[in-house]
Amino acid sequence: xxxxxxxxxxxxxxxxxxxxxxxxxxxxxxxxxxxxxxxxxxxxxxxxxxxxxxxxxxxxxxxxxxxxxxxxxxxxxxxxxxxxxxxxxxxxxxxxxxxxxxxxxxxxxxxxxxxxxxxxxxxxxxxxxxxxxxxxxxxxxxxxxxxxxxxxxxxxxxxxxxxxxxxxxxxxxxxxxxxxxxxxxxxxxxxxxxxxxxxxxxxxxxxxxxxxxxxxxxxxxxxxxxxxxxxxxxxxxxxxxxxxxxxxxxxxxxxxxxxxxxxxxxxxxxxxxxxxxxxxxx
Ligand code: SF4
Ligand code: SF4
Ligand code: FES
Numbered sequence: 001x002x003x004x005x006x007x008x009x010x011x012x013x014x015x016x017x018x019x020x021x022x023x024x025x026x027x028x029x030x031x032x033x034x035x036x037x038x039x040x041x042x043x044x045x046x047x048x049x050x051x052x053x054x055x056x057x058x059x060x061x062x063x064x065x066x067x068x069x070x071x072x073x074x075x076x077x078x079x080x081x082x083x084x085x086x087x088x089x090x091x092x093x094x095x096x097x098x099x100x101x102x103x104x105x106x107x108x109x110x111x112x113x114x115x116x117x118x119x120x121x122x123x124x125x126x127x128x129x130x131x132x133x134x135x136x137x138x139x140x141x142x143x144x145x146x147x148x149x150x151x152x153x154x155x156x157x158x159x160x161x162x163x164x165x166x167x168x169x170x171x172x173x174x175x176x177x178x179x180x181x182x183x184x185x186x187x188x189x190x191x192x193x194x195x196x197x198x199x200x201x202x203x204x205x206x207x208x209x210x211x212x213x214x215x216x217x218x219x220x221x222x223x224x225x226x227x228x229x230x231x232x233x234x235x236x237x238x239x240x241x242x243x244x245x246x247x248x249x250x251x252x253x254x255x256x257x258x259x260x261x262x263x264x265x266x267x268x269x270x271x272x273x274x275x276x277x278x279x280x281x282x
Pocket of ligand 2: 165166167168169177178211212213214215216217218219228229232
């Protein structure tokens with residue numbers, strides 16, 4: 001198919017699979033008129049509206065924020081909503097579900113193994129002082145430099161594109177993978193957090209960062225510029241320093257942030273009351 005940056009027609013070849021009806025996946029072709037600014041997600045919506053109402057995929061925000069629409073588009077994991085037809089430089093668009101995951105149906109991957117690994121790494125701020133965590137007596141100030149240590153990694157939208165690109169995860173599904181490990185580092189690097197000693201139990205074995213070969217594919221495909229490969233190498237460094245007893249606080253050469261005792265600043269409203277019975281009060 002001739003490559004063009006402004007096609008008049010776009011040919012979608014979409015991988016279809018209905019586990020209730022199909023023994024194997026198969027490809028279906030759809031031809032659509034090109035419209036200015038058309039994204040891959042726009043094309044899929046047009047196909048569903050005009051040609052194949054049973055076509056299934058996940059999407060929500062349509063602006064690269066929710067992380068739902070990760071797909072394998074022309075041989076690379078991408079967000080369908082964030083991929084313009086013109087940037088593919090061809091009017092032939094091959095769309096398949098993300099590799100390295102089982103397929104629920106059509107373009108819907110089963111991301112639960114990724115989220116299970118994510119949960120296992122306690123992806124939230126863990127305080128040594130549980131009472132202070134749930135009933136803070138003041139704000140936890142961070143300097144700009146301290147925020148920069150984890151800010152880039154906090155842009156992750158859990159789309160799974162990095163997992164689909166990772167050659168280690170492709171051959172070893174017991175490996176936690178770049179998203180969960182990158183998010184583990186995001187919290188390890190946060191001066192408010194004291195969860196490294198808990199997370200390192202998960203990081204020591206075959207699921208941890210030592211399985212990473214540092215090929216960097218995860219960072220190359222990340223649509224948010226998160227660089228999980230860098231996070232994993234920094235995590236390896238922390239584990240070595242911890243093994244050598246060179247981490248005084250149990251995590252990244254950082255003093256764990258202390259509440260300052262400062263009162264809530266004017267203009268910051270109180271948190272709403274908890275809606276779940278028995279939840280700790282704020
Ligand atoms: S690190 Fe990037 S590619 Fe991986 S889940 Fe997060 S946003 Fe997606
Ligand atoms: S750098 Fe590590 S996590 Fe990233 S793709 Fe390569 S092996 Fe996978
Ligand atoms: S629809 Fe939300 S990231 Fe694409």
